[in-house]
Amino acid sequence: AQKVTQAQTEISVVEKEDVTLDCVYETRDTTYYLFWYKQPPSGELVFLIRRNSFDEQNEISGRYSWNFQKSTSSFNFTITASQVVDSAVYFCALSEANSGYALNFGKGTSLLVTP
């Protein structure tokens, strides 16, 4: 069963629009970690954020913000005032103790930002 669901396969926005990427996860562990990674066209995986299950405080980093809600098992990612350089595939991932803390990835959301 898919533990991390990214329902949006592709999103296309015009530059300066705000965009939210959805992530829903499933776990029975009380301690777990959630991540977002960015994969630009060049192919490398770039770490964006890590959040543990005990910290529901939302986080903002520049134009990026993350909303973690345990009640809905969601960890959504918002890009404010999107830019062309934000075009990439974004992956949400879950890390649990019972799988050796391996990252369990969603299938990714491909974001295209056009001028």
Place this chain on the structure above:
Amino acid sequence: DAGITQSPRYKITETGRQVTLMCHQTWSHSYMFWYRQDLGHGLRLIYYSAAADITDKGEVPDGYVVSRSKTENFPLTLESATRSQTSVYFCASSEGTVPYGYTFGSGTRLTVV
């Protein structure tokens, strides 16, 4: 240079051949992982290792073998390559039991013809 290095970056091999993908990290991280990335599937875990001589299967281990005789190396071997193993392979490492972050290699693009 410090970091995590995968080699080769690109590899073309024939069906039935054995091929080994290398992964080397310089941090002495305990955990290492192998993933494959395929269109429509995201990244899927093949094998992981919690320490030297400790390995475990992930979601898609069939057709692959790993070893970890030294902490810094985690090679992935395709014993008899098949076309379905054409993929981009990523190696990653993590510091410890509390995953502060995972660092990924640049990937190996493997084509099986």
